[in-house]
Amino acid sequence: MHCGRAGLPETVRAVREGSASAGVVYYSAAVAARNDVEIIRFPASVNMSDSIRNAALVPGTAKNPGEANAFVKFLLTAEAQAILKETGQPPVVPAIRKGNVPADIRD
Secondary structure (H helix, E strand, C coil): EECCCCCHHHHHHHHHCCCCEEEEEHHHHHHCCCCCCCCHHHHHHCCCHHHHCCCCCCCCCCCCCCHHHHHHHHHCCCCHHHHHHCCCCCCCCCCCCCCCCHHHHHC
């Protein structure tokens, strides 16, 4: 078995090339390599992602805050959520909104 976090591509490569019989990686890394490796998911009771949350935000120093805000708004759509699921990044639904959230994203 090979485990990786920073070395996700190396972990998948090791399994693909046979230098490791298995590897533990983020589901999204496994999905990206789904044509080259067999994916075996841990049961739902072994869900480490409950404490891992990816965030989307627009920093106050953004060069294009309007476009960045539009992208964050897009991430909340059904289309974007389907893309996220397909790539192994299941979205948090409903989205968690904290801090200074713009009015058009707040609802």
